[in-house]
Amino acid sequence: MSTRRFPIWIVLGAVLVVALVIGSGVLDTTPVTAAQRAVAIETGIKCPSCEDLSVANSSAQTAVLVRNTVRQLIGEGKSDQQIQAYLVSRYGSAIVLVPPASGWSLLVWVLPLGGGVLAIAGLTTVLVRKRMNELVEPADAARADATLDAGASSDQLDARRQFLEQSLADAFAEHRAGDLSDQDYQALRKRDTARLAALDVRMVATGNVGVAAPVAGTGDGAAEPEGPVPTIMLSPSGVRPKRNRRQRLLISGAVGAFGTALVLLVALFAANRLPGQTPSGNATLSQQAQIQQMLAQAATLENDHQPGGAAQLYQKVLGENPQNEVAMAQLGWLEYQTGVQGKSASLINDAKAKLNQAVQLNPGDYAPRLYLGTVLLDQDNNASGAVAQYQAFLAANPPAALLHQAASLLRQAYTQAGVPLPSEVPAD
Amino acid sequence: MGRYKARWIGIAVLIIGAGLIAVLATRPSATVAEVQSPLVGHTAPVITGTTFDGSAFSLPTAPGHFVVLNFFASWCAPCQQEGQDLVAFQFEHQQSGDASMVSVVFGDTLSAARTYQTMLGVRWPTLTDANGKLTLAYGVSARPTTFVIAPDGRVAAYIVGAVTVKDLDRVMSAAKATHA
Numbered sequence: 001m002s003t004r005r006f007p008i009w010i011v012l013g014a015v016l017v018v019a020l021v022i023g024s025g026v027l028d029t030t031p032v033t034a035a036q037r038a039v040a041i042e043t044g045i046k047c048p049s050c051e052d053l054s055v056a057n058s059s060a061q062t063a064v065l066v067r068n069t070v071r072q073l074i075g076e077g078k079s080d081q082q083i084q085a086y087l088v089s090r091y092g093s094a095i096v097l098v099p100p101a102s103g104w105s106l107l108v109w110v111l112p113l114g115g116g117v118l119a120i121a122g123l124t125t126v127l128v129r130k131r132m133n134e135l136v137e138p139a140d141a142a143r144a145d146a147t148l149d150a151g152a153s154s155d156q157l158d159a160r161r162q163f164l165e166q167s168l169a170d171a172f173a174e175h176r177a178g179d180l181s182d183q184d185y186q187a188l189r190k191r192d193t194a195r196l197a198a199l200d201v202r203m204v205a206t207g208n209v210g211v212a213a214p215v216a217g218t219g220d221g222a223a224e225p226e227g228p229v230p231t232i233m234l235s236p237s238g239v240r241p242k243r244n245r246r247q248r249l250l251i252s253g254a255v256g257a258f259g260t261a262l263v264l265l266v267a268l269f270a271a272n273r274l275p276g277q278t279p280s281g282n283a284t285l286s287q288q289a290q291i292q293q294m295l296a297q298a299a300t301l302e303n304d305h306q307p308g309g310a311a312q313l314y315q316k317v318l319g320e321n322p323q324n325e326v327a328m329a330q331l332g333w334l335e336y337q338t339g340v341q342g343k344s345a346s347l348i349n350d351a352k353a354k355l356n357q358a359v360q361l362n363p364g365d366y367a368p369r370l371y372l373g374t375v376l377l378d379q380d381n382n383a384s385g386a387v388a389q390y391q392a393f394l395a396a397n398p399p400a401a402l403l404h405q406a407a408s409l410l411r412q413a414y415t416q417a418g419v420p421l422p423s424e425v426p427a428d
Numbered sequence: 429m430g431r432y433k434a435r436w437i438g439i440a441v442l443i444i445g446a447g448l449i450a451v452l453a454t455r456p457s458a459t460v461a462e463v464q465s466p467l468v469g470h471t472a473p474v475i476t477g478t479t480f481d482g483s484a485f486s487l488p489t490a491p492g493h494f495v496v497l498n499f500f501a502s503w504c505a506p507c508q509q510e511g512q513d514l515v516a517f518q519f520e521h522q523q524s525g526d527a528s529m530v531s532v533v534f535g536d537t538l539s540a541a542r543t544y545q546t547m548l549g550v551r552w553p554t555l556t557d558a559n560g561k562l563t564l565a566y567g568v569s570a571r572p573t574t575f576v577i578a579p580d581g582r583v584a585a586y587i588v589g590a591v592t593v594k595d596l597d598r599v600m601s602a603a604k605a606t607h608a
Contacts, residue, residue, distance in 0.1 A: 048569030061535050062569050065560040090567035092466050305559065404503050408540035426503055 007179070008255065015259035022263060038071050041080055045070070045087060046097050054097055060401070064303045145195050146202065157203050164196045177247065291317050295326055307334050325361035328354050329368035336375055348379060359389075366396035370406055377409060383416035390414070394422055465567060465586035472497075472577045473565035475530060477555035480542050485553050487530065490581040494527035494600050497575040499568045501536035502544030507572040510590035511548045517593045518552055527600065532557050534571050578603050 021027065032040075039056060045066060047058035055063040055070075066087065073083045087095050099105035145160075152160070168189065175185040298313035311334050317327035332354030339347030352375055358368035373389030376382040390410050398406075407426045414421045467473070475487040475497065487495060498514060500507040514529060521527035529552040533541045538556055545554060557563055566575060576585040576599045584603035587595065 048567070061560070062563070065564045068560070069564050089466050090564065091569065092567070095567075405535070405537065407503050408537065408543070 008251065011255055012258070015255070015262060019259070019263040019265075034071075034074050037080065038067070038074055041070050041074075041083055042067055044097050045084070046095050048091055048095065067300075068303065145198060154206070157199065157206070161196065161199055161203070164192050164199065168192050168196070291320055291324065295324075298327075298330065302330070302334070307338065310334060323361055325358045325365060325368065328361060329358035329365070329371060332358060332368070333371045336371070336379075340379075348375075351375065352379075359392075363392065364396055366393045366398040366402070369393035369396065370398070370402070373413065374406075374409055377413045377416075383413050384419075386413040387417045387419050391422075394424060465583070467567065467575070467583045468586050470583060471581050472575065472583045473562075475555075475562065477532075477557055477562060479553050479555060480538065480545075485530075485555060488581075490579065491528075491577065492579050493525060494521075494579060494584075494603070495577040496527060496529050496596060497532065497566070497577060498529065499532045499534040499563065499566070499571055499573045500541075501534055501571050502540045503536065504571045506590040508544075510572055510592070511544075513590075513592045513596075515549055517596050520593065527596075528552065530555065532562050534563055534568060534573075576600065576603065 042056035043054050045055045047053045047055045047060055047063040048066065049060050049062040050058050053063075055066040069087070070083055073086065078086070084096060093100070093105075099108045101109050171180060171185055171188045171192070174180040175182070180188075294313045294317050298310040298317070301307075301310040301313065311331060314327040314331040314334070317324050318331065321327075332351045334351075335347050335354065336351035338344070339351055352372075355368055355372040355375060358365070359372055362368070369389045369392040373386040373393060376389060377386035390406075390413055393406070394403075394410075403424070404426055410425050411421060414425075471489070474489070475485075475495075477485055479485050496514070496517065498510075502508075517527070518529045531545070531550065531552065531554040533554065533556055541554070555562060566573075570588050572588075572590060574585075574587040574591050574596075575583055576587070576596065578584040584606075585599040587599070
């Protein structure tokens with residue numbers, strides 16, 4: 001009984017589809033939280049003052065504004081579409097990173113799809129033509145061979161015979177392994193057997209006697225070809241070669257391993273998860289990752305003008321790691337601002353102590369240098385001390401945006417201290 | 429025949445090139461970009477906020493005269509470039525009362541912005557926009573950005589880059605002609 005096995009590429013395709021479905025999170029029935037919604041929306045919104053960067057990935061002021069607005073609108077119960085429509089009404093359709101499937105933007109979606117369809121159609125055409133050429137009619141193939149063999153030497157005819165025998169043996173092995181369909185195998189067998197028979201006739205005619213013997217049965221119930229057949233060594237009827245079984249096992253194992261790896265990779269990289277969340281949904285963060293997450297949350301709260309919540313988180317970070325200079329510097333800066341507002345000398349002194357400690361913990365960080373310099377300038381009228389801190393701030397290569405923001409303070413300190421202004425400070 | 433064909437192609441290229449140069453030469457300066465905004469032609473978002481001295485400010489929905497809304501920062505070179513023109517524009521139009529100015533701090537410390545405006549001689553309200561609501565409501569992404577709001581409260585123009593008195597007068601004239 002003949003059985004058709006699925007080709008390997010169908011198995012691989014099925015594995016890929018399953019992996020993509022799992023990785024896309026379509027089957028995930030966990031309710032989406034407001035934070036997840038916000039992240040999803042922010043990922044699709046362009047930072048207004050950046051080039052090709054989403055607001056989720058930018059720390060620009062405009063990106064922070066948009067992020068805050070998205071979270072505020074989510075809090076007000078607005079749908080994703082309403083939030084997107086609001087931002088489009090302010091910034092225009094260019095604010096959306098994913099172009100809409102309408103109007104001229106539709107071309108962005110249609111052209112790649114059309115190109116893909118054309119490519120597949122072209123490839124299919126080429127493959128079909130190739131197969132058609134392979135499956136030419138036996139009579140045509142024999143005629144073509146006769147033309148080629150005209151005037152061929154004895155050695156050349158022998159070589160051609162060996163080639164045809166090998167082709168038949170290969171076709172038999174492929175058919176046995178399930179890589180060649182019954183129909184294709186019979187067509188190939190018929191063609192090459194006819195070519196071989198014609199070749200034997202020519203060899204007899206030219207004095208090169210070919211050996212003709214009945215070909216071994218294929219054991220699959222296929223009709224035997226008529227006429228002379230090659231003396232090729234085929235496997236005994238009904239006995240599957242061990243080599244093929246091993247091959248199949250190896251291929252099956254490789255496909256399984258590849259599929260498993262693909263599922264894992266897609267699940268790891270394609271799924272939409274919160275920072276630190278594992279593919280299974282659990283948040284198993286290391287202490288360092290927890291600290292990073294708390295610092296990020298605190299920074300967000302600072303941007304949202306919630307210094308109280310930010311300070312609590314910075315204190316929590318320092319509880320975990322008293323040597324964390326980022327938390328130390330930010331907490332010191334928050335304390336200083338609060339102290340200035342409330343005219344609290346003790347809070348200001350405490351803030352200065354923290355900023356000094358942050359500088360000692362990481363002398364190469366620009367942020368505590370800027371904060372400490374500003375405190376020295378504004379609070380202590382110590383322009384020389386401020387300049388020393390600002391020099392370290394500049395040496396640490398701060399971001400250009402921060403340098404712009406701090407430029408007026410730097411100019412003020414350098415002028416008061418009578419020190420020439422460095423060239424990297426933006427001019428007045 | 430071939431020579432004539434080449435000649436005609438040459439003439440066509442020359443005509444197209446001359447037309448392109450003529451179009452580019454008659455366009456406004458690249459430093460003033462009156463750009464497309466979904467707000468243009470629509471009612472301007474509400475302008476309310478706090479000024480430098482802490483007092484509340486609110487512009488009527490239909491102000492009855494042109495309002496030039498300028499987002500700026502003290503450290504931004506194009507903002508500094510347009511500063512004197514804005515002062516001149518305000519001075520010229522405060523006599524006739526057909527236009528007024530409102531500034532909004534965008535990405536700057538309040539002390540630096542205030543010092544800059546004091547040195548410039550600004551005498552119009554400047555909103556601190558501490559929470560960025562105005563910046564977002566107007567979809568501002570760069571500085572300086574200037575909106576011209578018509579007397580009926582609709583946004584007449586959205587300009588990114590340094591403006592001059594001439595630019596603002598041109599926009600006002602065009603808006604008057606449109607609404608006449």
